[in-house]
Amino acid sequence: MPNRLAQATSPYLLQHADNPVDWWPWDTDAFEEARRRDVPVFLSVGYSACHWCHVMAHESFEDDDTAAYMNEHFVSVKVDREERPDVDAVYMEAVQAATGQGGWPMSVFMTPDGEPFYFGTYFPPASRQGMPSFRQVLEGVRNAWTSRREEVGEVAEKITQDLSARELSTKDAGTPTDETQAMALLHLTRDMDPASGWFKGDTKFPPSMVIEFLLRHHARAGSVAALEMAEGLCGAMARSSLYDQVGGGFHRYVLTPRTGGPLVPHFEKMLYDNALLCRAYAHLWRTTGSELARRVALETADFMVRELRTGEGGFASALDADSDDGTGRHVEGAYYVWTPQQLTEVLGAEDAELAAQYFEVTEQGTFEHGASVLQLPQREGVFDAKRIEGIRERMLRSRGDRPAPGRDDKVVAAWNGLAIAALAETGAYFDRPDLVEAAVGAADLLVRLHLDEQARLARTSKDGRVGANAGVLEDYADVAEGFLALASVTGEGVWLEFAGFLLDHVLTRFVDEETGSLYDTAADAEQLIRRPQDPTDNAAPSGWSAAAGALLGYAAHTGAQPHRAAAERALGVVKALGPRVPRFIGWGLAVAEALLDGPKEVAIVGHGPDDEATTALHRTALLGRAPGAVVAVGVAGSDEFPLLTDRPLLDDTPTAYVCRNFTCDAPTTDAQRLRTALGG
Template sequence: MPNRLAHETSPYLLQHAENPVDWWPWSDKAFEDARRRGVPVLLSVGYSSCHWCHVMAHESFEDKATADYLNAHFVSVKVDREERPDVDAVYMEAVQAATGQGGWPMTVFLTPEAQPFYFGTYFPPRPRPGMASFRQVLEGVSAAWTDRREEVVDVAGRIVEDLAQRTGIALGSDAPAPPGEEDLHAALMGLTREFDATRGGFGGAPKFPPSMALEFLLRHHARTGSEGALQMVSATCEAMARGGIYDQLGGGFARYSVDAGWTVPHFEKMLYDNALLCRVYAHLWRATGSDLARRVALETADFMVRELRTAQGGFASALDADSDDGTGRHVEGAYYVWTPERLREVLGEADAEFAAGYFGVTQEGTFEQGASVLQLPDGKRPADAGRVASVRERLLAARERRARPGRDDKIVAAWNGLAVAALAETGAYFDRPDLVDVATEAAELLMRLHMDQRGRLARTSLDGTAGGHAGVLEDYADVAEGFLALSAVTGDGAWVDFAGLLLDTVLTRFTAEDGTLFDTADDAEALIRRPQDPTDNAAPSGWTAAAGALLSYAAITGSSRHRETAERALAVVRALGPRVPRFIGWGLAVAEARLDGPREVAVVGPGDDPATRALHRAALLATAPGAVVAVGEPGSGEVPLLQDRPLLEGRPAAYVCRGFTCDAPTADVEALTAKLGG
């Protein structure tokens, strides 16, 4: 008998719809039921491609005895953290404050007033050294609630008070200063100290793709000429592309590497990682002409289109880490790993031996049970590119016959905005109009299905139906970023207008009087606190993403209000960048754009004129940090940056400006490139 989750649109919640647990979705009615029954609330937060979420579900939530105990003593609430990042954020902060760590599945016990009092992540079905079983935890919490309820409620109240004191971010009444040259240099030095010169990346295991820090380093190199910054990007991008974290057959990146050398990934693939990394590799190619960067950017773009694109034209959230291993067991990495024997079955003896050497497949294996994750070990430079292509094609075809990992078809507005920007730029750089078309269709879906006429966004949709949860700050910022990038590539000024609607909502609903930004709108559902976090996590924070989109929009339109809000928001980067640069990389990248201007490039000329197209391409390939580009017919009033820009003696021309103060126009592509870098 399905439970209440059967009526939800989240694939993660739907995975639990047949559990014997009497789940509620996050709702007022769930807490009303807890108050009526006088029982605490179990809040379980996860997401569809989370390996340990699946493990706990199989071990505990599918177990009838555990479910019966839960149903008798608790109201159980299941939340998809990707659908409700606000709920996840406020309780994850409580978990981290109480335990010193966090993760998913997140398990929190709440009073009927939604105040947390006991915390954890994964709990096993049987006790382990240093870890109680889930049933022991449930019995302990139930006993405490029954026997010491006043004490529990008092503890919960003090936890909420402590969280309220911890989380206020104030920029002050005086105009706060955005980062300057010294601040960005200090951030560069911080990254240099944490850089792994042997294996690329920053820090040790587990090692996550540092896409936002890499974007900062690319922009810093472009603005200052720092070879050290570029070297860190190049080394990290090569190490990731040659490692097991990158899918050597199908393209695309896994979520992270469990080791410091990028060898063994946690196999889930997320849309946001691939969108961000596609853009980083495309920008690295733009800066260096690297063949490897070009290949990886295009393969990652093709992976997103092939594996994540939905029937509606948007992009699904993720692919699971687990899949059927052919024996009926659901195993992490089963879809991706190889043994020498499996190579021989597909390729025959000679090509299997070649492939094993090329991809680093050994008898001992690099993963579990003698299996290997495909990688490109250092120094492997095959003489026969045709043989490599043939081997890769046959292995990919054989892998396609395996049981595929599950896909979370939920469309998240923010992550689709990141994908729009990445695919539009990659398509423009590498003469792939099909990628630009796909980016346009995704943007049209966001505009048509997720966005209303007031400029308000729905966070998610599924199968062409918008979800009921309001967009958060990252949704508005990343979708605006995608729309602005698409306008720069296509010359369609309507995308600037749509971005403006979203950013006006950021100004009126997400921005405090002192310029601080909140993750939820001022009219959103009230939680135990209003979430507010400027630090980047797996993707740019809403705060730093909004600063970037506001700055770009101001450069296109000349809006001083948008620029001033961006600059006030960047003050937090000045405070955090020198201390924790890895965790505010996007903010540092935006600060680089601000110091550079950002440069505003207006290209005017008939759209079918090869000279217009050549100038437009040169502008898009500019390495000037955060350069904004507008292209259109002479006299076009659609985009303010294009207004009052005549042809140059009857020829298409480019105007390079800062603060709408422009250099002399040029009709020469090389001169434009020299002005902008590239």
């Protein structure tokens, strides 16, 4: 019989709806039940594309004996970290402080008041390699709860007090300077492995936000080193197995094998990674004209539209790492890896031999069970590009017949905001109106379904049904960022208005007026043991940095001083952390580049979207490399954007105005002069 999770909108929770564990969703009733029964709460946090979450579920949560013990001695709560990033953040901070590491599935034991006292991540069904079994952990926690309750209470209280004391303030910190940015670049240079083009370390995550900083720093400060680093990182990622060489799009991360050989990916594909990387590669093409960057940006955009777009027009969260290997076994990477025999079956002997050389597929295999991950050769020029493209298309069609990975159809507001920005800009750069239309469709869904009458934002929806969880700071910030990009690309001022509604909530509900620091949850949100607050990037920009960027962009569009002041105060944390941990505050450094450059405000006054001269100026403005520049386009006398006010045509000719802090250069009708003014 299904448990309480059967009513959830989260695909991850629904995956556990038939467990014999008597799961509760995160709500006050669960904690009241623990209080009534006088038992501890077991909190399990994960997400649908998490490989080890599935493993622990199969091993422990689907086991009748383990479930019976859990049901008798605990109230068990299951949380989708993508639906409740606030819950995840608070307890992950405790896990990392106590154990020195974190990850998912996250396993936390707490009092009925939500105070944690014992932590872990994955626990196996039987003890191994010094790791206790999950049953041993359950029994140990129960014994401590029943025989050493006072000690448990003291531990829980101490942990909660320590977490509550961790408050950040940017008061009097000042804004980042040229020295801040230069020191951050120097630190990044020391972190690079020049031989591989990656940052050092065995586990390699895509550093999307750092690449944006490097490109902006090059554009503003002329740093050749920054551009070379960005090109090296993008080249290394695009040629490796991190990138899906057949279907486009990026996997979550890659590992360096201890025995040598190619990098081994963790095969899940996340919307946020692909949105961020699509935009980064489009910006690299804008800077260098790289054909590789153009191809990767477009293929990644096409992957998102083809495989992640939902029937309602939004974008799904993720594709699983695992899939059926054709024999009934659920295997990680089965959808993506190839053997020489499979290549021959699809391509014939001659083309299979060429494909094996090009993608480095070997008889021994470079992954598991004789299969190989795909990567590109260093010397692509020796291969016939047209023939390779045909081979790739045939492989993609054939792969479509394999059992596909599961898809998490949950629409997350923040990640859709990132996708909107990426698709809008990529579509504009490469004359792909279908991509812009996809961005508009996702934006329409967010407005129609996720926004209420007070412009409060819901975190998630699924199948056209909005979730119950309130949006957090990253939702408001990333959706505003997407709307601002859409406004610049489409020339439709309504997207600027919607961004303003969201950012007004940021100012009133997420900013500490006294210190200028930001919180991840609203002041009127559910109160946890600590109000989460983290300015550092993780897999996506922190809500803190994303809010600073959107506030700064909106202020550039409108002249709104409260928004600019809030952005400047928020960037104080970049001045403190940028020189020391630049890899973890890359988007904050990128926003700081925009602040140091102005950012520039570009108004294009013309004769409408069908006029060639107007379109040429608009495209030139969008392709400008000035960090964080905002673009408004419309006809003379239009009130669509504040930047268009009192901007006349010169000699009845489409005209561009480039301003900084609302002080303008001489207007121009010449696209080349505009390009020079914006670093194009």
